[in-house]
């Protein structure tokens with residue numbers, strides 16, 4: 310901390326402050342090259358301004374991943390960048406002798422973790438913590454990691470194991486649309502905001518092939534079913550059902566065509582997450598057959614359906 314005497318910075322501290330300012334000017338003077346700094350530990354001097362300017366320069370150059378020592382900083386591009394997540398690129402990081410020498414990427418983290426399991430005499434669990442504020446890209450990043458492992462950890466040798474691997478891989482990936490349909494909702498900050506936390510465990514055999522997955526969820530924001538902030542929405546699944554049910558299903562599930570529901574605000578906001586078919590397809594792949602799905606979607610109380618009339622003739626879900 311800089312020492313102040315009667316509100317004035319002492320002589321040597323003032324000099325130090327001056328030299329930091331000069332360094333800062335010099336660093337920011339080379340702004341054209343800022344986006345080339347792929348590790349925030351190379352930023353000098355390390356101040357909030359220099360770190361943010363570096364990330365901003367990289368963002369402007371469509372470079373969304375930056376190392377910060379052994380941590381990876383991911384910026385949300387808020388636009389599709391398909392070439393950044395292609396299977397070819399996954400294979401490139403997987404095959405690289407030293408993936409950490411390639412451009413910073415979530416695949417580097419995925420691959421290093423995978424190798425850490427592989428290289429040890431006794432397999433040791435590895436964990437990746439994905440953190441950030443709402444809308445930062447945590448769910449996206451977790452999905453990317455799952456896709457990455459589904460590709461690199463499912464390298465079967467025989468036709469039979471290929472079938473199995475494909476099934477496991479598909480099932481693991483299909484858990485995402487189901488969890489998101491029932492646990493995500495449109496909020497002010499994120500159209501696809503996870504309203505629960507999750508611990509995803511991917512299980513590998515001794516040959517480092519994926520054999521299964523377990524997902525533990527916690528702290529689901531159940532109150533959202535009955536109470537949503539203005540401009541926010543209920544869980545996606547309700548809108549999916551309302552928008553995607555067939556005429557027969559509407560009849561069976563007590564969903565009259567064109568009905569509006571007090572607990573389903575902002576139904577006019579169409580999100581890409583509103584696709585009922587994707588959820589149903591994913592449930593099918595997870596082994597939830599059509600009759601079971603039907604039971605889930607027509608959830609009702611003992612005598613009266615969940616969908617019932619409100620005082621003003623308005624149905625309430």
Ligand SMILES: Nc1ncnc2c1ncn2[C@@H]1O[C@H](COP(=O)(O)OP(=O)(O)O)[C@@H](O)[C@H]1O
Pocket residue numbers: 385386387388389390441442443444445446447448449450499501502503
């Ligand atoms: N790497 C990315 N590439 C493209 N779009 C992204 C990326 N990361 C996030 N997004 C966009 O940002 C939105 C919010 O990200 P999400 O992962 O749901 O945030 P969080 O889980 O941290 O709240 C996503 O729905 C997606 O549209």
Ligand SMILES: [Mg+2]
Pocket residue numbers: 447448449501502503
């Ligand atoms: Mg999320």
